[in-house]
Amino acid sequence: MSEASELPKYLTPLPDFVQLSSRIWRILGLNPGLFTLQGTNCYLVGSGDRLILIDCGEGGIPEYIPLLQQSLQKISSNAYISDLLITHCHTDHWGGVKDVLGMDNCINVHKFPTVPTAFDGGRFEKIFPSDVKLLPLHDGQLIKIDESTTLRAIHAPGHSSDDCSFWLEEEQALFAGDCVLGYGTTSFDDVSTYINSLEQLKALDPKVLYPGHGPVVEDAIGKIQEYIDLRVQRENEILQVILxxxxxxxxxxxxxxxxxxxxxxxxxxxxxxxxxxxxxxxxxxxxxxxxxxxxxxxxxxxxxxxxxxxxxxxxxxxxxxxxxxxxxx
Ligand SMILES: [Zn+2]
Missing domain, CATH: 1.10.10 (Arc Repressor Mutant, subunit A)
Structure with a gap:
């Protein structure tokens, strides 16, 4: 979901481009708003010239591709994007796909298939550009970027049916899409599925969490537990009302x-x-x-x-x- 507007006043601005570790850089989607917070976080991952992009913003923002190109240049004069991983079906995470392919049409695009019976099942297929080939991700799929960078896809539904998190083996770091955000809470399509996914992500024991929106979460376990506790608390509040x-x-x-x-x-x-x-x-x-x-x-x-x-x-x-x-x- 997205609502492009100004940065809400209660949020701390984030830089458009920043290095987060020896293998990770964050580029903002330049789409701040009520639901997108400081904008969609797009991450470049890799330790050589070949980089993988996780999410590509919502599209239609003229400054986004120049920012991405300048960011690649700052990383290395030969840096390039080989693959784009889309965390899930919400447009603020993939709307920029045609713009990114316009930069280099050799980029492979991957996403976990949406489940047709799910909450918003069918909508993604209607609006995703039919001329973009989507390679299906599967749970547990390893994506080896270079000798010292491997991502593992983890199907973690609940925020949406197709939500994939990515686990960076070498840094015990988790790219969590919209499962967990850097500020506030997130929406969900199914409570039980969502809590199960949060438990699954917590069991990885991540050292750090890179959310789909908002700042880096240093206390990854604490934040995931906070999200689980909030759902349990909300259920108890609802039961109190009913009782x-x-x-x-x-x-x-x-x-x-x-x-x-x-x-x-x-x-x-x-x-x-x-x-x-x-x-x-x-x-x-x-x-x-x-x-x-x-x-x-x-x-x-x-x-x-x-x-x-x-x-x-x-x-x-x-x-x-x-x-x-x-x-x-
Ligand atoms: Zn989302």
Whole structure:
């Protein structure tokens, strides 16, 4: 998702180009905004002239390709990009693909396939340029860049169905896409899948985490745990709200209103909260704690702006407390 605008005032500016380790450089996508933070982080990785680019910004930003070219020159006069790895289907991570291929059409483009049944399944295929050949990544795939640089693709769905993180073996460093951000929290498509992916990434014991947006996360384990704890905490808060009146049907909107109380956030944030709460209710349904009723929340559309990534049937569902549970959470 993206909303190109100015850098939000609460964020610290990041340099457009910076070296982060002996093998890693970060180039900003120059698309700051509410959801993209300081802009999409694009990383160049390698210890020789051959470099791999992880994500390529959202496209349509004239200054991006000159910045990328100047960055390559600063790394080495012979530096070139052999491959582009796209972390996931959201346009702010791949929209610049044609611009990058315009720089060098020999660059191979890789991405984990989207899952057609997923939340935004089908949308990516409709909008990704049909003349760009996408090589499918698979979970565990090794990408050997040079003698001392190897990346491993890790399918870590939950933020989106196709989210891939990349593990830099030699530095025990994790490129986390939008699974974990350098500031605030991120959106998700499925709570259980997302928590499982966070646990999987935590088990790697990363020394440092390079997020899809925001600054480098030095305390990688602490940040991943914070994200897991936040989901558990949110689920407990939702259950507390429902248990305040367990015999009444609950909708995502009703739960969200209760949680906000007097502090109603701005509309954009409000819709994302609502979507998150709806997905938590779906998980509580999967866990057996709630049961979905046949009715739908028909008042919803008058009250909220349904964004393209809001799946109406998830958000409109009506739930009732069962008093049972098959969850380990
Ligand atoms: Zn994303």
């Amino acid at each position: 305040s009146d367990p015999s009444t049907p609950w909708t995502a909107y009703k739960v969200t209103e209760s949680l906000w109380k007097d502090k109603r956030p701005a509309q954009d944030i409000r819709d994302i909260h609502l979507r998150g709460i709806a997905l938590h209710l779906k998980k509580l349904g999967e866990d057996g704690k709630l049961r979905k009723l046949d009715s739908v929340d028909s008042t919803l559309e008058e009250r909220v702006v349904l964004n393209p990534w809001s799946k109406p049937e998830v958000i409109k569902s009506v739930w009732i407390y069962t008093g049972e549970s098959n969850s380990k959470l």
